[in-house]
Amino acid sequence: MTISLILACLWALLATGIAIGPRRFHWPAAWGLIALGVPILGWVTYENGPVWGLVVLAGGISVLRWPVIFLFRALRQPRDQAGE
Template sequence: MTLSLVLACLWAVVAAAIGMMPSRIHWPAAYGLIAVGIPLLGFVTYQNGPFWGLVALAGGASVLRWPLMYFGRWLRLRVIGALRRETE
């Protein structure tokens, strides 16, 4: 197993441990997980190829589903708002 996959598994264990902590810790920890996870995702893809990069992306998205949902809502509102301004 490559170093990048070991680090990705360690990231998942840390994310699971954070998930068991009190809820006031979740959002600051989520920002830290995102900050560490994005370069780690690139490292996994670089060392192991796009298939394992997509597997790691799916694993990270399943752990960080709430930040992704909030980002999707924010992005959708921005796009809808821009489209409405354009048509007016």
């Protein structure tokens, strides 16, 4: 197992530990997990190929599902037509 996959597993364990903690830490921790997870995802994809990159991406999305849901909701909302 490569170092990048080990770090991805440690990231998942950290995310699980944060999920067990108090709710007031969830959103600030989610931003930290995203900031930490994107470089790890890139490293996993570079070192192990796109299949493992997609596996790690799916795992990250399953852990951080609410930020992804809110992102899709924001993208689907119609734009405000101010000034027209």
